Amino acid sequence: MAATHLDCTLCGKTHESERLWKLSPCCERPLYARYDLQRIGREFRPERLAGREPTLWRYAEVLPVRDPAFRLTLGEGFTPLLESPRLAAQLGVRKVWIKDEGQNPTGSFKARGLAMAIARAVELGVREVAIPSAGNAGSATAAYAAAAGIPAHVVLPRDTPRVIIEEIRELGADVELIDGLITDAGVRVAEGARANGWFDLSTLKEPYRVEGKKTMGYEVFEQLGGRLPDAILYPTGGGTGLVGMWKAFDEMEQMGWMGAARPRMISVQAAGCAPIVRAWDQGNEFAEPWRDAHTYASGLRVPRAVGDFLMLRAIRASGGAAIAIEDDTMRSAVRLLGSLTGIFAAPEGGAAVAAVPPLLARGTLRASDEIVIFNTGSGLKYVE
Numbered sequence: 364m365a366a367t368h369l370d371c372t373l374c375g376k377t378h379e380s381e382r383l384w385k386l387s388p389c390c391e392r393p394l395y396a397r398y399d400l401q402r403i404g405r406e407f408r409p410e411r412l413a414g415r416e417p418t419l420w421r422y423a424e425v426l427p428v429r430d431p432a433f434r435l436t437l438g439e440g441f442t443p444l445l446e447s448p449r450l451a452a453q454l455g456v457r458k459v460w461i462k463d464e465g466q467n468p469t470g471s472f473k474a475r476g477l478a479m480a481i482a483r484a485v486e487l488g489v490r491e492v493a494i495p496s497a498g499n500a501g502s503a504t505a506a507y508a509a510a511a512g513i514p515a516h517v518v519l520p521r522d523t524p525r526v527i528i529e530e531i532r533e534l535g536a537d538v539e540l541i542d543g544l545i546t547d548a549g550v551r552v553a554e555g556a557r558a559n560g561w562f563d564l565s566t567l568k569e570p571y572r573v574e575g576k577k578t579m580g581y582e583v584f585e586q587l588g589g590r591l592p593d594a595i596l597y598p599t600g601g602g603t604g605l606v607g608m609w610k611a612f613d614e615m616e617q618m619g620w621m622g623a624a625r626p627r628m629i630s631v632q633a634a635g636c637a638p639i640v641r642a643w644d645q646g647n648e649f650a651e652p653w654r655d656a657h658t659y660a661s662g663l664r665v666p667r668a669v670g671d672f673l674m675l676r677a678i679r680a681s682g683g684a685a686i687a688i689e690d691d692t693m694r695s696a697v698r699l700l701g702s703l704t705g706i707f708a709a710p711e712g713g714a715a716v717a718a719v720p721p722l723l724a725r726g727t728l729r730a731s732d733e734i735v736i737f738n739t740g741s742g743l744k745y746v747e
Contacts, residue, residue: 404618479575580611712738
């Protein structure tokens with residue numbers, strides 16, 4: 364069906380859907396693709412999903428790519444949602460599901476967003492892309508640019524895990540290593556985009572990565588048999604996955620798939636880089652950049668998020684929370700998760716598991732809850 368228009372997420376002003384945009388020209392904030400959901404919902408029903416391909420493209424009616432010829436796929440999406448009763452008993456909650464995004468192409472949830480962003484960019488005429496990355500987004504960009512047959516430029520902090528750097532190179536992308544953080548890499552990509560005409564795929568600085576990430580929300584609903592859990596724990600760097608799922612729930616309600624009830628959305632960050640946690644604690648609408656960001660969970664080492672206000676809105680509207688986890692606690696939780704489930708999680712997934720006990724102690728989670736924990740990537744990326 365494709366989008367009818369784009370909305371500025373800050374002021375709501377409408378913009379044309381068939382033009383190549385980055386941030387909104389009105390407020391310099393993220394743009395969201397919007398659809399004629401009432402019309403789409405008359406035909407696109409949950410029961411019609413049975414038998415469709417097990418990728419994120421099963422939700423094509425609410426995705427932005429117009430021409431099926433531009434749909435890129437390496438098998439991304441429809442990752443397992445695994446019930447984990449032994450982990451639930453250990454953590455002290457009624458039911459735990461692990462959404463294992465490490466089973467995506469290139470080993471992380473980043474495949475969803477970059478498949479969609481590159482497919483739509485190519486459909487709109489882009490012929491060369493670039494991205495600043497803490498690691499896994501660079502891998503996914505390299506893979507989907509290769510699948511699309513276009514050049515990709517990836518700028519990474521020099522201390523990015525070596526296995527990720529080698530993966531990106533072997534997938535054919537141009538790699539530049541810099542001293543600094545992902546925000547410094549973002550400055551370099553912006554310079555290259557101005558000088559060379561690269562299309563910048565930075566988190567929420569174009570409208571379509573979030574469209575790929577929102578499919579996680581559709582999948583949780585479908586895989587739970589047409590319902591949502593009491594809470595979702597999500598490791599948060601740039602936060603596109605969290606706000607994407609929140610967008611998906613709104614779309615499903617507008618199509619008549621579900622009512623107004625929502626899971627409590629819980630943002631999990633690293634103690635060494637927790638701008639969203641600090642803003643949530645202080646009651647702020649926007650998050651100030653985090654100084655001296657440090658954590659071995661490279662996907663959480665994002666000192667400033669363009670979509671900060673969108674995350675904070677979703678957390679507050681859902682009655683959720685934001686919580687920071689120490690690196691040593693993450694490491695222990697990775698081993699706990701692995702020993703009880705057979706899932707070798709990235710440290711970001713370990714952080715989400717580690718968040719459960721303190722959230723129970725605070726009363727944000729209850730022992731009677733059914734929760735979904737996202738493991739956003741494979742632990743194999745961190746074996747160094």
